[in-house]
Amino acid sequence: MITAKTLKLSLKSLREFAKKRLSDETLIELDARDECPLDIVRHMCSPDKLGIQLLFIPEEYGGMGGNAFDVYCVCEEMARIDLGIATSVLATFLGSDPITVGATPEQKKVWLTRIAEEGILFAYGATEPEAGSDLGALRTTAERVIEDGKIVGYKITGNKQWISNGGIADAYTVLANTPAGPSWFILEKDTKGFTHDKPEDKHGIRLSNTAALAFDSVFVPADRLVGGVEGQGLNQAQAVFGYTRLMVAAFGLGAGWSALDRAIPYSTKRIQAGAPLSEKQGYTHKLIVPNVVRLEAARAYIEEVAERIDDGEGSLNTEGAIAKYMATEAGNAAAEASIQALGGYGYTHEYMVEKISRDVRITIIYEGTSEIMEMTISRDRWQSHLKTRGQYYHDEAKKLEALHTSHPDVGADMAAQALHALAEVMEKARIARLTRYQHILLRLGELIAYAECAGSLARRSTRMAENKLNEKANRRFDAAAQAAISRIFAREAALKVTEDGLRWVIGAGGMKDTESSALEASLGLPAVHRAQTGLISDMDYVADVLYGRAVKHQQVAA
Numbered sequence: 183m184i185t186a187k188t189l190k191l192s193l194k195s196l197r198e199f200a201k202k203r204l205s206d207e208t209l210i211e212l213d214a215r216d217e218c219p220l221d222i223v224r225h226m227c228s229p230d231k232l233g234i235q236l237l238f239i240p241e242e243y244g245g246m247g248g249n250a251f252d253v254y255c256v257c258e259e260m261a262r263i264d265l266g267i268a269t270s271v272l273a274t275f276l277g278s279d280p281i282t283v284g285a286t287p288e289q290k291k292v293w294l295t296r297i298a299e300e301g302i303l304f305a306y307g308a309t310e311p312e313a314g315s316d317l318g319a320l321r322t323t324a325e326r327v328i329e330d331g332k333i334v335g336y337k338i339t340g341n342k343q344w345i346s347n348g349g350i351a352d353a354y355t356v357l358a359n360t361p362a363g364p365s366w367f368i369l370e371k372d373t374k375g376f377t378h379d380k381p382e383d384k385h386g387i388r389l390s391n392t393a394a395l396a397f398d399s400v401f402v403p404a405d406r407l408v409g410g411v412e413g414q415g416l417n418q419a420q421a422v423f424g425y426t427r428l429m430v431a432a433f434g435l436g437a438g439w440s441a442l443d444r445a446i447p448y449s450t451k452r453i454q455a456g457a458p459l460s461e462k463q464g465y466t467h468k469l470i471v472p473n474v475v476r477l478e479a480a481r482a483y484i485e486e487v488a489e490r491i492d493d494g495e496g497s498l499n500t501e502g503a504i505a506k507y508m509a510t511e512a513g514n515a516a517a518e519a520s521i522q523a524l525g526g527y528g529y530t531h532e533y534m535v536e537k538i539s540r541d542v543r544i545t546i547i548y549e550g551t552s553e554i555m556e557m558t559i560s561r562d563r564w565q566s567h568l569k570t571r572g573q574y575y576h577d578e579a580k581k582l583e584a585l586h587t588s589h590p591d592v593g594a595d596m597a598a599q600a601l602h603a604l605a606e607v608m609e610k611a612r613i614a615r616l617t618r619y620q621h622i623l624l625r626l627g628e629l630i631a632y633a634e635c636a637g638s639l640a641r642r643s644t645r646m647a648e649n650k651l652n653e654k655a656n657r658r659f660d661a662a663a664q665a666a667i668s669r670i671f672a673r674e675a676a677l678k679v680t681e682d683g684l685r686w687v688i689g690a691g692g693m694k695d696t697e698s699s700a701l702e703a704s705l706g707l708p709a710v711h712r713a714q715t716g717l718i719s720d721m722d723y724v725a726d727v728l729y730g731r732a733v734k735h736q737q738v739a740a
């Protein structure tokens with residue numbers, strides 16, 4: 183187990199290392215050269231140097247036994263430094279995940295110990311040229327090699343595409359079809375018949391090595407079949423999705439904040455029309471505040487999922503999908519807005535936000551695209567809606583209404599509006615059988631993610647007010663600012679669910695036009711509109727906090 187103090191120290195050494203070795207100039211140069219700094223990646227993974235991998239390996243194999251919350255904190259920090267390097271370092275954890283969840287005790291001992299003690303780098307080989315979002319379409323095969331009636335090994339044949347660390351890893355976990363179905367195999371570099379292509383020339387994360395792999399009858403001994411039983415591969419991959427998606431969610435969060443943390447100070451110095459941009463409401467309330475709010479909504483969700491995984495609630499795939507979807511979409515929007523916030527300078531390589539924006543783009547593609555996340559979220563919660571006869575989100579809303587009575591300032595009432603409206607939209611969709619339209623199914627996924635995040639943020643704000651936040655949690659904002667952030671997001675979520683919900687139900691022909699006023703009322707649209715009262719004042723307050731003017735604001739308000 184890692185204590186809050188140890189985690190803090192580890193994050194501090196990471197920051198200090200980055201300050202010394204990974205200046206903006208160095209990162210920009212490596213990006214332009216399209217080069218993965220292997221020495222830096224190895225330094226970060228060496229047990230006698232930074233040893234980041236030790237944080238993730240269980241103590242029994244020589245690691246420090248970090249949990250999901252630690253993983254989130256480290257991933258956010260790594261992404262703030264550079265998302266390409268973060269991808270390289272964290273690919274080892276992705277690569278070793280099938281081992282962590284599915285390997286035999288002997289396999290775990292060998293491979294996890296090697297990661298801890300030797301700092302070997304792993305790659306995770308699932309995707310193929312023809313099998314991306316649909317892994318079931320994989321074509322790589324693992325043919326049994328039988329001697330004296332016994333399986334002594336497998337011959338792997340096929341191709342993998344877009345594999346992080348593909349050209350630099352020491353070992354690979356590779357998904358291949360056995361006669362009993364998809365299975366993971368562990369393969370070392372330099373194995374006969376195994377080759378990798380040159381690194382891909384990518385849009386972003388150019389400091390990460392991404393390469394295609396080829397297997398031409400590559401022999402692996404039988405003890406390299408993860409878990410020793412064929413056909414477990416897709417289950418093993420599923421078992422870690424909650425966790426791995428949380429890692430990528432934290433990447434989106436860290437990269438998004440890294441962009442905003444350049445735009446915010448820039449805007450205090452850039453004078454236009456006689457005053458700094460930071461004092462222009464039309465600038466801060468469009469480019470900065472909404473992005474801060476959405477990132478913090480995603481953070482609240484990430485923290486809840488991490489705590490629930492650490493409490494042993496299982497793999498939480500849907501929740502991992504919501505965390506990834508919200509954090510990575512918010513990270514992308516924040517980086518995009520940061521380019522705009524720097525104007526012409528933002529559009530150049532020198533000011534970094536352009537690089538961050540290219541880098542963070544990958545987070546809405548790898549580990550499942552945003553569209554696949556929408557589908558995953560929607561399908562699962564649709565079942566919850568059906569099983570509870572439409573009460574699932576009404577029940578969640580009622581919990582938030584109860585929270586509102588004890589904490590009236592955290593936006594729980596507006597989050598409840600979002601959840602009630604969601605329940606109504608889903609019920610309308612059920613009655614009119616609208617999920618036969620794939621677009622409606624996926625749009626529901628988006629609305630679900632917004633409404634659930636509003637609930638998480640209200641709960642996080644309550645915990646903050648009660649001084650009960652996880653001791654490892656980020657405390658950039660105090661309770662008052664956190665509550666204002668929560669109110670802003672809850673208003674947005676309520677409006678989005680209600681208006682978009684109406685749009686899709688009406689747009690898919692789910693009701694007659696004479697019924698639209700009744701639907702607006704059942705979704706609580708007038709109340710959602712009234713709840714926007716106070717929005718600008720909350721945005722002013724958050725802007726004041728971000729720019730260190732909060733005290734002045736409070737004095738004026740008093």
Ligand SMILES: Cc1cc2nc3c(=O)[nH]c(=O)nc-3n(C[C@H](O)[C@H](O)[C@H](O)COP(=O)(O)OP(=O)(O)OC[C@H]3O[C@@H](n4cnc5c(N)ncnc54)[C@H](O)[C@@H]3O)c2cc1C
Nearest residue numbers: 306307308309314315344345346392547548549550551553
């Ligand atoms: C830089 C980089 C690093 C990567 N690292 C790794 C790695 O280490 N290991 C690994 O195994 N993989 C890795 N990947 C692969 C990555 O996970 C896949 O690219 C991703 O899952 C999408 O698959 P695809 O590229 O085949 O796109 P496709 O699945 O072809 O999707 C193309 C588009 O269609 C949409 N789409 C797909 N299916 C549906 C559907 N049923 N309904 C509606 N829309 C749909 C998608 O959302 C997307 O917008 C990496 C990719 C990149 C670019």
